[in-house]
């Protein structure tokens with residue numbers, strides 16, 4: 643996937659402009675930058691959730707069309723509020739999300755939750771989980787994902803060391819399958835392959 647000449651604004655303020663990068667299959671981009679520089683906004687712009695004020699996002703060599711089935715099948719965006727329902731059990735949330743993600747070939751939710759260390763919490767309402775346990779449910783969603791492009795906003799926040807290792811294993815496996823990831827992060831992540839690094843502060847808008 644590639645981005646060229648991208649600029650995004652919040653209100654009347656340009657957050658960043660002139661942004662260009664390419665992430666080939668099997669690579670990932672680590673997106674860094676001070677608070678408020680627009681990392682979340684960039685991820686949302688690539689996903690098609692906010693409209694950039696300039697520039698282009700390309701997927702498979704062509705401009706990506708936000709409403710196309712191809713793009714929906716390709717892109718998984720996982721933001722800070724990942725869309726989990728507080729009153730549904732963790733397992734039930736995961737089952738619904740798997741259906742929305744079209745991850746029908748994935749292992750059953752109970753198996754995924756056990757893999758992320760939440761076997762005992764599968765029937766607890768999501769809202770009762772700790773911050774790190776919630777993040778682990780998001781890891782289970784990633785483990786089920788068959789989408790080639792992951793856009794992840796601070797995926798390791800609140801995770802303990804073992805949780806961060808699980809995240810690294812997931813990302814490694816995704817890249818080994820030829821997947822692509824753009825990961826906004828303030829921390830060093832335990833991923834085997836070195837990322838393409840991009841600091842959004844270098845593109846601060848005029």
Ligand SMILES: Nc1ncnc2c1ncn2[C@@H]1O[C@H](COP(=O)(O)OP(=O)(O)OP(=O)(O)O)[C@@H](O)[C@H]1O
Nearest residue numbers: 652653654655675676677678679680681682683684
């Ligand atoms: N209506 C608005 N007018 C001006 N600025 C706005 C408006 N809405 C949001 N902003 C600013 O837009 C920026 C959005 O930042 P964004 O969440 O994309 O940053 P980030 O790099 O992900 O930050 P963090 O590291 O804190 O997660 C923030 O600086 C915010 O203050």
